[in-house]
Each structure stands twice: as structure tokens, then as C-alpha cells.
Amino acid sequence: MRADGHAPGRSTPDSQDARGLLRRCAGDVVDVAEGIRAVSARTSTALFAPPLTAAARRRPRTGLVARWALLRAVMHQRGLGGAANTTRQGMGQVLGAAGAVLGRESLAALVAVTSLRLRIAAVLAEHPEFARDPGMRRLAQAVTADRDPAAVRSLRALFRDRGAQRALSGLAPLLAELPAVRALLDEDPKNDETGRAGEGAAEAVELADQERQFIATEGSFLGFLRNIEALSTGGRILVQNVRGPDGVVRYVVQAPGLAPGHPRNDSPQDAAGAWRTPFTTDSPYIRSVLLALADYGIPRGADLALIGHGEGGLAMLNLAQDEEFCDTYRVTHVVSVGCPVGDRRPADPRTWAAGITNQHDIMPVQDGRDASSAYDPHAKSVPAGQSDPHAQHDPHARSAPRPNRYEVAYAGPTHEFPLCHMLREYIEHLRTVVPEAREAVDEALTPYRGPIVRTRAYRLKDRAHPPEGHPFLTLPTGSVPTTAGPVDVPVRYYDSSAAHLCYPVAADTARALLPDVPWLAPSRLGRRALAVLSLHEHRCSTIGPYAEIALSVLVDDLWQPRPYDIAADLLRRPDLRRTGRYVLSLAVTSEEARVVAREIWGQPAQRTTAEADLTGRKIGVRSRDLGLTVEGRIGPGVRCPQADRVRYGRRGESTVRTLVRTHGRPRLHPGTGVRLRLDTAAAEPLAGQLRRLGLDTARPLFVVACPQFLAHRSAGAVLPR
Known part of the structure; x- marks a missing residue:
């Protein structure tokens, strides 16, 4: 406990009051914006109403004056602003297009931006560390433009960019606000594909052999949660038959949520689906689940248990509210x-x-309850007629028995988001922090505690949208086993930023850092070699979000090195290039990325902490663990070819060649404004290699920067070298 009496990581009463006040103000401002939009629609309707048109023809002097007054009220910048938010036909459509051409923004949209600013301030008051989240950073950049009209245009572009929506998907506290704001920013919602309901679909798929090892064979609460964890990155659900202690076969539906930073391809289990799920029982996700259950063949009237995590749990709760569904099955x-x-x-x-x-x-805020809700999110309740013997040990929970209701909100040891929302953390907490909650749910699920007699996985789809990254990232994939579980290759990156700092270095020093094999030699530019410090911020990939810091040296062809190959390779296709970059050191911020780099690409990866901001003209990368800081401002640049490359690593006695293909708009900048700094106690081996190459005292010759791009990295090809 802290000296002020509040548990570490819990907000103080003052911060809670400030957050609640800001959220209430944001809600009031959204109501005002909705009212303005409604007035705009009614005024537009009146402007083109047949009675007014007929009156203007009969009495032009007064009728035209009235129509002009209504037109100024709708179009003038001191009135309702730009085009009215209503269905426009004929002259109304022409005037709406004119407003868009003039760059006018409606008053409702400007007020909506104010509401979003208040909501962001409320989130940051509760979680200041959330300012480092890529999604929050991109959203803040959009709403803090110099002028409100510019902010509206930036937000509108952000909501229409599916890549940006993936980065925004981690902003759970704003999900209740974003749909309303987005609607107010959209001049014609029916034309915005992110607002479509989508077409649900489900396809039965086979589980990989490695996944089957993690699927439970006996029914239990933690077993079902581990099943969900095994499926959490694949956009799938699991349906199982369980033979209970009484011999009756029952059915369990297990639904994962939205994993931050993981793409869902054409699945409804994506960011746009997450925005829709909290507010309706007819989302694409739920329709896809219904199709999966119909294909599975659950008999009418069968006992059914619904278990989910995050967005999946929310969908299961909404499904349990569907009267037609509950008439078909008995949801126990x-x-x-x-x-x-x-x-x-x-x-x-x-x-x-x-x-x-x-x-x-902070993810549970997405269920749409406002700050004035009477429900206490920190309450622990138990089924009617039962007492909670453990309640006295939790000073932040209180008992409030409700019929057929059990809720626990505990103060877990994991504070950082999104880590505290990950299912693996919840599973560990149910084992060690709140075992009484696990025991209570297991007791309630007694009819489902028995052998699993049938298991089938379904991939949920949304045919209203093309696959993510189409067409660049729609390519054949395969599964490769690793110690962290199966990984699909090529690894695909759906929303990334990068900056490659290029330094001329002494060729002899670069050669001394390479493995002691004769066929690995640095490519020479005269008497110099080229070292590259690559900084990446991967906001969405098939192995999750992570930051990456890599030091590499350009090397010649392993078999037949030729002079000037480094220049000739610029004219070759990436898959035919002879030169490549040998990775000397690699630091990543996620365990899955570390395992993939070591076991698939043969690169000497280590896990570290780092913060990266590479989306603007100002570069900022910091890692306290490494003792490394890269910051500065890049100057004007010129377009350059795609930053496709070949990377080399070592696995045992072999060399691993990995092809990296990119799709973006890279630019070449002078490196005079960027500086690398190392602390005196900077961590090895990266710091030692940087110092030996002299990069800690040098500025890069040039920087290749790309604030947003797509990429895919092939499985490493093992070479007999």
C-alpha cells in the first residue's frame, strides 16, 4: 500500500473524479453534436421540401428569401457549417458536393472533435502511460491539428484507413466514443465501408498438430481458457462436446477476443467489428458464430455453455441476450x-x-457503460444463497449477491496495457491471485466437467471486406513449429514504420564482427563498408505488435563475390540479389518475435524494452535496457525504391537467408539531424558493436525512412555455408 492509502496502480479519488468529469463532459458534448446533426438534417429537409418549393414559385419575393436564409443556415461557416448530414438528391446533392469542395466542415463534426479530445484527456488522466501506445499517438496527432477543420479531415482519413484502425484497436477506453464520433465525421455513412454491418461466415478448419497438444481433453474452466489462448491469434472459435458426470452430452462454445496488434484477415473479429459488437446483438461476429453452431449440428434444446475473453466474452454475453437463440438452445x-x-x-x-x-x-470499459452507471465495476457478487468466504481478504471488493450472477474485479499484479488484458495473464491470476474465482466458476460448470468427445474449430469470416493487406499480403502461407507455438510464414506486417540509419565504417572492423568463416565478407565502397542501424515499429503483424532495433553489415555474395555487386543489386529483383545484410545484433520487445527471429531466421535476438515513434519527421527511439537513444529530425527527402532486402543469420553451422519484401513510400534523407547516444552502462552485445564501429560518435551518412508500410518476411532458407 502507498502512504496515501491507495494500492499501487489504482487511481486516486481525485483522478477518478477528474476522469468521470471529463467523460461526462465528453458525453454531453457528443449529445450536443448529435443534436446539431439532427437540426442540420431537419433544416436540409425543410430547404428542399415540396411545400417550400411551391411557395417560392408562387411568391418569389418572400419564398426565395426564406430558402436563402435556410441555405445560409446550412452552408455558412457561421451556421451549421458544411454539407448537411442527410440523404441528398438533386440540388441538395450538388450543394453538398460544393461544401466538400470548399473544404467546409460541419459544426457537428467540429463539436465531435472536441468530445474526442475530452475523452482522450480522461483516458490519459487515468493511464498516463497509455500516451505511448501507437494507436493513441496516431489518434492524438489527428485531433491536435492546428485548426479544427484540419483535425476533422485528419480523423476522417484515419477512420477510413484500415491500417490505422488496426493501430486504433488497442484504444479500448475510447471504443464507446469512437462510433458516435465517427458517424458525426462521416458526410455519407452509407459510403464508408468501415460502417457496414458486414456479412458473417464460418468455415470449419483443422487444428495444427502443435495446437492439438494444447487443447484440453477434460472439461474445466482453465482448460476452456487455455483452448481460447491456443486460438487467440487465428480469428477462430472452438466448439466442443463434453460428456458430463451424469452421462449427458453438453456443448461448449469458446470465443477469443481481439488480440491487439494481430490482423484478422477477412474476419469480423477485427477493429471495425470490435467497434460494433458492444452496441448490438447483430454484429458480423455474432452472425458468424451462429453459422458455425448451425454447421456443428447442435440439437435443438441442448445444454450450451458460452465462454469468451474480451471481445469474445462480450459477444457471448450479447448472444445470451438473444431471445431467439435462447429459444433454440438452453444456455445454462x-x-x-x-x-x-x-x-x-x-x-x-x-x-x-x-x-x-x-x-x-482498461479493456472492459468498451462495453459501453457510461460514467454514471449504477453498476459498481469493483463489486464481487456470488450466486444467491451462497456466501463468499474470501471476500474479507480483498479490501477492494465487496459482496452483493445477485441471482445467477457472479462477478469478480480484482487488483492483479500486472498493470501495463495490453499485457494486463492478455488471456495468459488472466489464466495465471486465476491460478495464483484469485483461485477462489476459479473454484467458484468450476463449481458452477460441474455439468461440463468430463471427457471431451468432439472438438471442431471454425474460422470466422466477413465477406464484406477483402483480406487485410490485399493484394500485397494475400500470399500462400505455411505453419512452422517453434517453442512459442506454431507460426505462419511468411510473417506479415500490416502496419509498420521504419528508419534505416546508414553509416560508412572501416571494412576491417566490420569484418572482425562477422562470424569467423571465410565466405562472409563485408561489401566495400572503396575502403569502407556499410553498417545499418534499422529501427522498426511494428504496430500490427501476425506475430503481434513489437519494436525492433537491428544492427547489420552489408555483405557480399557467399559463393562468388563480384566487384560493385552492391550497386548492381539495386537493379535486380529482390529475390535475385546476391548481396545481403548480416544481422550482428537484434533487440525486440516481444517474446514471440524473439523466438521467431532466433529459430526461423537464425538471428541473435534478445528481448528488451523500447519505445519507438517513427511516424513523423522526428525520429525517437529509446531503450533503457539497452542504454540506447536515437533521436533527431530528418530533413527533406526524395523518393527511393522499395526497401526490399535480404537478411542473413546463422543457425549452427549453416547460414540462413531471409527475403524481406516491403510496400510503402520510402524516402531518402540526409542523416545530419539524427544522433545515436549510448549510456555509459549500455548493454552488450549491441552497445559494444556500435562502439567498435564508431557509430556512437558519428552521424549517419543518410537515412531511409518510411512512416507506414506493409511487409512480409519469408521463412529462412538454410544455405550450406
């Missing part, structure tokens, strides 16, 4: 982890509902 239990039950009531009053949340997890 619905359990949500990382999403509270709140005020939702299942359609069948006999359904037992449970919600388990970490108080530091």
Missing part, C-alpha cells in the same frame, strides 16, 4: 473473462452469468 452458463457482465441480463433467467476482470485492465 455464460462466462466472460476480461469483460464484466454489467447490466446485461440473459434472455433465459436460468442462465448463470459470470464476469472476471482485472481492475488495471
Whole structure:
């Protein structure tokens, strides 16, 4: 406990009051914007109403004056602003297009931006560390433009950019606000593909052999959660038959949520789907689940348990509220982890509902409850007629028995988002921090504690959207086993930024850092070699979001080195290039990325902490663990070819060649404004290599920067060298 009496990581009463005030103000401002939009629609309707048109023809002197006054009210910048937000035909459509050409923004949109600024301030008041999140950073850049009209245009472009939506998908506290704001920014919502409902679809798929090893063979609460964890990055759900202690076969649906930074291809389980799920029981995600259950062949009237995490838990809660669904099946239990039950009531009053949340997890805010809700998110309740013997040990939880309701909000040891929302953290907390919650849910799920007799996975799809990254990233993939689980290759990067700092270095020094084999020699530019410090911020990839810092040296062809190959390679296709970059050191911020780099690409990766901002003209990368800082401002640049490259690593006695293909708009900049700094206690081996090459005292010759691009990295090809 802290000296002020508050648990570490919990917000103080003052910060809670400030956050609540800001959120209430944001809600009031959105209501005002909605009112302005409604007035704009009614005024536009009146402007082109047949009675007014007829009156203007009969009495032009007064009728035209009235229409002119209405037109000024709709179009003038001191009135309702730009084009009215309504269905326009004929002259109304012409005037709406004229408003767009003039760059006018409606008053409703300008007010909506103010609401979003208040909501962002509320989130940062509660979680100041969230300012480092890539999604929050991009959103803040859009809403803090110099002028409100520019902010509206930036936000509109952001909402229409599916790559940006993936980065925004981690902004759970804003999900309740974003749909309303987005609607107010959209001049013609029916034309915005992110606002479409989407077409749900489901396809039965086989589980990989390595995945089958993690699928539970006995029914239990933690077993079902581990099943969800095994599926969490694939846009799939799992349906299982369980033979209970009484011999009756029952069915369990297990649904993962939205994993931050993981693409969902054409799945409804994406950012746009996450925005829709909290507010309707007819989302593409739920329609896809219904199609999967129909294909599975669950008999009518069968007992059914729904278990989900995050967005999946929210979808299961919404499904339990569907009267038609509950008339078809008997939903006996619905359990949500990382999403509270709140005020939702299942359609069948006999359904037992449970919600388990970490108080530091900001994702549960996405369920749409406002700050004035009477529901206390820190309450722990148990089924009617039972007492909670463990409640006295939790000073932040109180008992409030409700029929068929069990909710736990605990203060877990994991504070950082999105780590505190990850299912693996919840599983560990249910084992060690709140075992009484695990025992209570297991007891409730007693009818489902038995052998699993059938398992089938379904991939959920949304045919309304093309696959993510289409057409560049729609390519054949395969599964490669690793110690962190199966990994699909090529590894695809859907939203990334990069800056490559290029330094001329002494060729002899570069050669001394390479492995002691005769066929690895640095490519020479006269008497110098070329070292590259690559900085990456991967906001969305098939192995999750992470930052990457890599030091490499350009090397010749391993078999037949030729003079000037480095220049000739610029004219060759990437897959035919002879030269490549040998990775001397690699630091990444996620365990999965470290395992993939070591086991698939043969690169000497280490896990570290780092913060990267590479989306603008100012470069900023910091790693306290490495003792490294790269910052500065890049000057004017010129377009250059795509930064496709070949990377080399070592695995045992072999060399691993990896092809990296990119698609973006890279630019070549002078490197005079960028500086690398190392602390005196900077971590090895990266710091030692940087110092030996003299990069800690030099400025890069040039910088190749790309603030947003797509990429894919092939599985490493093992060469007999």
C-alpha cells in the first residue's frame, strides 16, 4: 500500500473524479453534436421540401428569401457549417458536393472533435502511460491539428484507413466514443465501408498438430481458457462436446477476443467489428458464430455453455441476450473473462452469468457503460444463497449477491496495457491471485466437467471486406513449429514504420564482427563498408505488435563475390540479389518475435524494452535496457525504391537467408539531424558493436525512412555455408 492509502496502480479519488468529469463532459458534448446533426438534417429537409418549393414559385419575393436564409443556415461557416448530414438528391446533392469542395466542415463534426479530445484527456488522466501506445499517438496527432477543420479531415482519413484502425484497436477506453464520433465525421455513412454491418461466415478448419497438444481433453474452466489462448491469434472459435458426470452430452462454445496488434484477415473479429459488437446483438461476429453452431449440428434444446475473453466474452454475453437463440438452445452458463457482465441480463433467467476482470485492465470499459452507471465495476457478487468466504481478504471488493450472477474485479499484479488484458495473464491470476474465482466458476460448470468427445474449430469470416493487406499480403502461407507455438510464414506486417540509419565504417572492423568463416565478407565502397542501424515499429503483424532495433553489415555474395555487386543489386529483383545484410545484433520487445527471429531466421535476438515513434519527421527511439537513444529530425527527402532486402543469420553451422519484401513510400534523407547516444552502462552485445564501429560518435551518412508500410518476411532458407 502507498502512504496515501491507495494500492499501487489504482487511481486516486481525485483522478477518478477528474476522469468521470471529463467523460461526462465528453458525453454531453457528443449529445450536443448529435443534436446539431439532427437540426442540420431537419433544416436540409425543410430547404428542399415540396411545400417550400411551391411557395417560392408562387411568391418569389418572400419564398426565395426564406430558402436563402435556410441555405445560409446550412452552408455558412457561421451556421451549421458544411454539407448537411442527410440523404441528398438533386440540388441538395450538388450543394453538398460544393461544401466538400470548399473544404467546409460541419459544426457537428467540429463539436465531435472536441468530445474526442475530452475523452482522450480522461483516458490519459487515468493511464498516463497509455500516451505511448501507437494507436493513441496516431489518434492524438489527428485531433491536435492546428485548426479544427484540419483535425476533422485528419480523423476522417484515419477512420477510413484500415491500417490505422488496426493501430486504433488497442484504444479500448475510447471504443464507446469512437462510433458516435465517427458517424458525426462521416458526410455519407452509407459510403464508408468501415460502417457496414458486414456479412458473417464460418468455415470449419483443422487444428495444427502443435495446437492439438494444447487443447484440453477434460472439461474445466482453465482448460476452456487455455483452448481460447491456443486460438487467440487465428480469428477462430472452438466448439466442443463434453460428456458430463451424469452421462449427458453438453456443448461448449469458446470465443477469443481481439488480440491487439494481430490482423484478422477477412474476419469480423477485427477493429471495425470490435467497434460494433458492444452496441448490438447483430454484429458480423455474432452472425458468424451462429453459422458455425448451425454447421456443428447442435440439437435443438441442448445444454450450451458460452465462454469468451474480451471481445469474445462480450459477444457471448450479447448472444445470451438473444431471445431467439435462447429459444433454440438452453444456455445454462455464460462466462466472460476480461469483460464484466454489467447490466446485461440473459434472455433465459436460468442462465448463470459470470464476469472476471482485472481492475488495471482498461479493456472492459468498451462495453459501453457510461460514467454514471449504477453498476459498481469493483463489486464481487456470488450466486444467491451462497456466501463468499474470501471476500474479507480483498479490501477492494465487496459482496452483493445477485441471482445467477457472479462477478469478480480484482487488483492483479500486472498493470501495463495490453499485457494486463492478455488471456495468459488472466489464466495465471486465476491460478495464483484469485483461485477462489476459479473454484467458484468450476463449481458452477460441474455439468461440463468430463471427457471431451468432439472438438471442431471454425474460422470466422466477413465477406464484406477483402483480406487485410490485399493484394500485397494475400500470399500462400505455411505453419512452422517453434517453442512459442506454431507460426505462419511468411510473417506479415500490416502496419509498420521504419528508419534505416546508414553509416560508412572501416571494412576491417566490420569484418572482425562477422562470424569467423571465410565466405562472409563485408561489401566495400572503396575502403569502407556499410553498417545499418534499422529501427522498426511494428504496430500490427501476425506475430503481434513489437519494436525492433537491428544492427547489420552489408555483405557480399557467399559463393562468388563480384566487384560493385552492391550497386548492381539495386537493379535486380529482390529475390535475385546476391548481396545481403548480416544481422550482428537484434533487440525486440516481444517474446514471440524473439523466438521467431532466433529459430526461423537464425538471428541473435534478445528481448528488451523500447519505445519507438517513427511516424513523423522526428525520429525517437529509446531503450533503457539497452542504454540506447536515437533521436533527431530528418530533413527533406526524395523518393527511393522499395526497401526490399535480404537478411542473413546463422543457425549452427549453416547460414540462413531471409527475403524481406516491403510496400510503402520510402524516402531518402540526409542523416545530419539524427544522433545515436549510448549510456555509459549500455548493454552488450549491441552497445559494444556500435562502439567498435564508431557509430556512437558519428552521424549517419543518410537515412531511409518510411512512416507506414506493409511487409512480409519469408521463412529462412538454410544455405550450406
